[in-house]
Amino acid sequence: MSGRRTVRWLGVWLLALASIGAGAPAGTRGAPPRRDAAAAADMVALARAQGPEGAPTRVLDGEVVIGANDLARLLDATKFWRADVRKLVLRTHDHRILLTADNPFVLVDDATLRLPSPVRSFKGELQVPVALVDSLPRDSLIARLLFDPSRRVVLQVPPGGVVGAPRLALEDGGTRLVFAVDRPGGAWIAARSRAHFRVHFSGFFAGALPDTLPEASLVRAVRLLPSVAGSVFEFELSPRAAGFRLVREPAAGQVALVFTDREREDFEAFAPEGPPGPRALKVVVLDPGHGGSEAGAAAAGLVEKDLTLSLARVLKIEIERRLAVRVVLTREDDRDLSLDQRAERANRARADLVLSLHFDGFTGPGARGATAYCPPATFGSSLASERMAPSGAIAVLPWRDVATRHAVRSRELAEDLLSSLDLRGQGPTRLREILPCPLLGVNAPGLMLECATLTSDADRERLQREGALNELAASIVEGIEAYRRGE
Amino acid sequence: MRRLLIGALVIAVLAWAAWRWMHPPSGPAATGDSKPDSVSTGFKAVRLYFAAPSGDSLIGESRELAEAQSLHERVAALVGELDRGSSGSGLAALPAGTSVLRVYLDDRGLMTLDLSRAFQQGFHGGSSAEYLATASLVRTIGANLPEVKRVLLVCGGAPIASLGGHLPLDRPIEVSELP
Numbered sequence: 001m002s003g004r005r006t007v008r009w010l011g012v013w014l015l016a017l018a019s020i021g022a023g024a025p026a027g028t029r030g031a032p033p034r035r036d037a038a039a040a041a042d043m044v045a046l047a048r049a050q051g052p053e054g055a056p057t058r059v060l061d062g063e064v065v066i067g068a069n070d071l072a073r074l075l076d077a078t079k080f081w082r083a084d085v086r087k088l089v090l091r092t093h094d095h096r097i098l099l100t101a102d103n104p105f106v107l108v109d110d111a112t113l114r115l116p117s118p119v120r121s122f123k124g125e126l127q128v129p130v131a132l133v134d135s136l137p138r139d140s141l142i143a144r145l146l147f148d149p150s151r152r153v154v155l156q157v158p159p160g161g162v163v164g165a166p167r168l169a170l171e172d173g174g175t176r177l178v179f180a181v182d183r184p185g186g187a188w189i190a191a192r193s194r195a196h197f198r199v200h201f202s203g204f205f206a207g208a209l210p211d212t213l214p215e216a217s218l219v220r221a222v223r224l225l226p227s228v229a230g231s232v233f234e235f236e237l238s239p240r241a242a243g244f245r246l247v248r249e250p251a252a253g254q255v256a257l258v259f260t261d262r263e264r265e266d267f268e269a270f271a272p273e274g275p276p277g278p279r280a281l282k283v284v285v286l287d288p289g290h291g292g293s294e295a296g297a298a299a300a301g302l303v304e305k306d307l308t309l310s311l312a313r314v315l316k317i318e319i320e321r322r323l324a325v326r327v328v329l330t331r332e333d334d335r336d337l338s339l340d341q342r343a344e345r346a347n348r349a350r351a352d353l354v355l356s357l358h359f360d361g362f363t364g365p366g367a368r369g370a371t372a373y374c375p376p377a378t379f380g381s382s383l384a385s386e387r388m389a390p391s392g393a394i395a396v397l398p399w400r401d402v403a404t405r406h407a408v409r410s411r412e413l414a415e416d417l418l419s420s421l422d423l424r425g426q427g428p429t430r431l432r433e434i435l436p437c438p439l440l441g442v443n444a445p446g447l448m449l450e451c452a453t454l455t456s457d458a459d460r461e462r463l464q465r466e467g468a469l470n471e472l473a474a475s476i477v478e479g480i481e482a483y484r485r486g487e
Numbered sequence: 488m489r490r491l492l493i494g495a496l497v498i499a500v501l502a503w504a505a506w507r508w509m510h511p512p513s514g515p516a517a518t519g520d521s522k523p524d525s526v527s528t529g530f531k532a533v534r535l536y537f538a539a540p541s542g543d544s545l546i547g548e549s550r551e552l553a554e555a556q557s558l559h560e561r562v563a564a565l566v567g568e569l570d571r572g573s574s575g576s577g578l579a580a581l582p583a584g585t586s587v588l589r590v591y592l593d594d595r596g597l598m599t600l601d602l603s604r605a606f607q608q609g610f611h612g613g614s615s616a617e618y619l620a621t622a623s624l625v626r627t628i629g630a631n632l633p634e635v636k637r638v639l640l641v642c643g644g645a646p647i648a649s650l651g652g653h654l655p656l657d658r659p660i661e662v663s664e665l666p
Contacts, residue, residue, distance in 0.1 A: 069551070073532035078554040080529045091529065159633060190664070200663065229629065229663040294652060297613040304613070339648075358653070360542075360613035364578055367542030367615060373653070430543060432618065437649050448653065450614055453542075 053156040057130055057147070063117040064147075065127035066154050068099060074156045075136075075143050088126055093141035099126055106132060130154060158204050160186050160230050165207030166257075168217065174260040175218040184248040187255040190232060191433070192244070193271045193377035193408040197235040198225070199246070199257060205231040218259040239276070243267030271377040273408045281484045284319055285328045285351040287438055288312040289358040289448075292336030297361025299454040302463065305334065308357045311451065315357075315473040322477050323484070325352075343441035353413065353480070354446030356438035360453040368456035369428040370421050372414040373436040373448040377407035402443045403435060409445035409483075416487065417449060417479030424475045426452065426462070449476070529554035534630040535568055537577025538619040545622055546577040547630075558632075562600065563587040565627050580616070580623035582609030588644070596636030597659055598628065607642045607650060614653035621654065629662030637661050 055070035068088055072079045077092035086101040098107035104118045106128075115129045133145040133154060144157035161182025169176045179201065181187065186202025209222050221236040240261045245268060247256040260267050288308035290296035296304030309331070316327040328349040330342045346354045360371060403410070411433070418429040436448040451472055452459040462468055531554050536545040550568060555561040566587050572579040584605035591599040610620065625638045637659035641647060647656050 069532065073549060076531075078529035078531045089529075202663075227663070290652065296652070297611075358614065360615050362538075362542040362612055362615040362619070364538060364540040364542045366540045371615060373614065434618070434654060436614070436653055437655050438653075440655060448614070453615070454613070 053158075054148075054153045057152045057154060058122075058127070060120065060122060060127055061117070064130045064149075064152065065120075065122075066130050066133075068119075068126035068128055070154070071128055071132075074145055074154060086121075092143075095137055095142050097132075097136075099128060101126060106135075108135060109137065158230075160202030160204065162206040163201045163203040163231050165209070166222070166233075168210060168213065168219065170214060170216055171258075173262050174258055176259075177219065177257045179255045179257070180253060181255050182253070184250045184253065184255050186230065187246060187248060189244075189246055189268075191234075191271075191377040191407075192268070193411070194237040194239065194241055194273065195408070196377065196411065197237055197244070197270070198232055199235075200227070200230060200232050201255070202230040205233075218261060237270075241270070243269055271408050272405055277486045279352075279409075279484050279486055281323065281325050281352050281480075283326045283328060283349050283351050283353075284323075284480070285330065285346040285349050285354045285444070285446075286312045286315055286319075287330040287342050287346065287354060287356040289356055289438065291331050291334055294336065297359055297454050299361060300460055302359075302454050302460060304359045304361070304454065307359050307454075307463070307469075309334065311357055311469050311472060314469045315355075315476060318470075318473045318477050319480065323481065339437055339440055342438060346442050346444060346446075351442075351444040351446070353483075354439065354442050354444050355476070355480075356436070356446065356448040358448060358450045360450035361455045362453065363455055368453045368459050369430070370418065370426060370452060371430045371432060371450040372418055373432050373434050373450075374410040374414045374446075375401075375403040375407045375435045375439060376433040377411070378404055400440050401435060402441060403439040403446060405443070406445040407433075410447055413445055413479070413483045414447045416482040417447070417476060420475045420479035420482065421451075424471070424478075426472065426475055451476075533565060533568070534627070535565070535573075536623045536626040536630070537569070537573040537575075538580040538623060540576060540578060542615045542619065545580075545619065545626060546573070546575065548573055548575055548577060550574070558592060559587065559590045561632065562590045562598075562628065565631055566602070566624070569623060569627060580619040582606055582611075582620065584609055592635065596634060597639065598632075598635045598637070599639045599641060600624075600628070601641045601644055604643045606640075607647055610650050612651065614651070617649075617651045617653050620650060621656070621660065625660050625662055635662060 053074055055066060055074055057064050057066045059065070068079070068090075071077075072090050075090060075092050077090040077097070080089040080091065082089070088099045090097040090099070095109055096107075099119045101121050102118050104115045106113045106115060106119070113132070113135050115131055117129050119126050119128050121127070130147045133147055136142060136145065138144065145154055146157060147154050164180035166177045166179050169178070179187075181201060182203050188200050190198040190200040205224055209224060213219055213221070218238045218241045219235050220238055223234045225232040225234050237259060241259045242263050243260050245258045245266065247258065249256065258267075288305075288311070290305035290308060292305075294305065296308070298304060312329050316329060319325060319327050328345065328351070330345045331337050342356075360367075397404070411431075414431055418427075418431060421427055422429050438448050439446050452463055454460060454463075530551045532549050532551050535548045535550055537548060539546050552564050552568065555564050563586065566581070566585060569579065569581045570583065570585050582605055584603065586603045586605070587600065588603055589601040610617070621640070624640070628635055628638055639659040640656050649656055
């Protein structure tokens with residue numbers, strides 16, 4: 001959405017504040033603009049979306065007020081309290097706000113404002129009428145705040161602005177999704193696999209995702225994922241989708257995401273997937289984590305480097321017996337092995353699948369279960385390379401990151417393995433899309449599997465039972481079998 | 488007598504002029520307030536991220552700190568608070584004793600953060616501990632210093648390949664790429 005629309009939205013909230021009694025006394029800045037119900041609804045959606053910073057308000061003598069500490073936090077301001085004159089200064093960049101206890105006059109930079117009621121002290125903290133947030137300067141040096149009267153919270157509009165609901169249109173041989181955004185330059189492709197295609201926006205999502213999508217659309221589903229900064233949308237795409245293009249249109253205040261079902265030179269390719277159906281599996285490389293001077297995690301007599309080696313030996317027998325494939329271990333005994341040596345052994349064996357075996361350790365009382373780390377489907381489209389390379393330029397994939405070429409199959413393997421562990425009661429399980437050290441320079445689908453958490457009493461008890469490693473190996477082999485079947 | 492009076496008057500005028508020269512009038516007339524606010528210590532809210540007890544994610548926590556002037560002081564204060572631990576249900580994710588040695592920030596938002604040896608030597612655990620230590624640090628810096636886009640962690644002035652052998656630290660970590 002355009003900056004003009006955002007200003008209009010903020011204006012609606014100015015009006016909302018006016019309606020709860022802020023008034024417009026002489027000497028105050030600005031006049032409340034026209035009410036716009038649709039825009040107000042959008043902003044309520046924003047407030048209820050994945051959550052810009054906010055602070056609660058309270059009502060004191062009929063006036064809605066916000067605590068000065070919360071106000072300072074939302075403004076990212078430094079507080080200076082002068083007890084002798086009962087004044088509080090909030091300073092943020094070049095702006096200065098002076099609040100005085102039991103006084104309705106507030107000095108904002110060089111302007112004096114009169115609030116509808118005095119700033120007052122309540123339980124040791126100054127309480128400021130929320131009307132103040134409308135009178136604050138509007139520039140890049142101070143956070144934009146708005147008051148949501150329905151929830152009685154003051155919200156901080158994030159620096160990345162807002163992202164509007166996507167509009168979907170079917171085109172000849174393709175599907176186009178258009179997002180209205182404040183900052184089109186803040187959009188980038190975070191993952192390019194068809195099953196988990198992700199786009200990151202710097203702004204917060206204000207709106208609703210479509211409940212249903214047209215049958216003919218190349219987009220089968222859209223989800224909003226949690227994100228630290230901004231919004232991440234994940235799309236599930238039809239296998240017919242052959243390419244994509246992200247078009248940033250700053251003049252129009254929008255970003256268009258276009259998918260095509262035809263091979264076109266002006267479109268980018270998805271991450272490689274390999275043919276559908278059963279997969280050829282001839283060589284499996286097992287990499288027992290740590291070894292030699294590197295013991296890894298340890299708890300109550302269980303040491304990670306010993307467990308990984310024992311599990312690898314059991315797993316080798318089980319895989320050869322049930323899958324009839326060749327299994328190669330990167331280490332057969334307790335020795336130091338560098339990451340380069342591990343990668344070299346896997347590549348030299350021409351692995352169809354690499355499994356780096358580990359056991360986790362984290363001292364949190366609730367930490368337990370298994371975690372899989374698989375390479376992200378960035379495949380040369382990471383944020384850094386997008387920033388450096390102009391659109392359409394060839395992105396060079398460093399050999400270190402070669403495992404990202406196999407990200408789609410690696411993720412499928414991870415999902416199959418974790419599902420098998422969950423079904424056999426060896427969870428809970430979690431999946432993290434991060435390229436782990438043991439896969440650096442490995443040219444094959446693979447993952448690092450933390451098979452259990454040694455610091456968990458429950459997991460340790462399970463691992464110390466007779467036949468525990470055989471049970472674990474059976475679960476892993478079932479996962480590999482499901483992957484081979486292409487499920 | 489008259490000369491004495493004139494002399495005293497001249498001295499008084501000169502003394503007043505000298506005093507005014509050394510103590511110029513200050514403070515905005517609108518407030519009637521003459522104390523510049525920089526003479527007192529300011530406090531600022533910061534957002535800290537600690538590990539969830541389940542080890543699955545991070546938990547955010549707000550805290551007030553005395554205002555730091557330089558970039559180094561600000562980052563050192565944040566890392567100091569992470570090292571001190573959570574006042575809620577979160578768990579300290581940084582290896583104990585981690586402190587900031589040097590901080591560099593370039594004009595493209597790349598922060599190079601040189602941490603004490605305790606960051607590497609004090610680390611124990613598996614990949615979750617490693618992930619949470621890194622995420623806690625990078626998210627806390629990203630939340631409080633919006634100008635920082637990427638963070639490169641180094642230790643004792645030297646690059647580090649990894650904390651515990653699971654997650655690579657040889658490259659800068661994008662603040663926005665962390666889940």
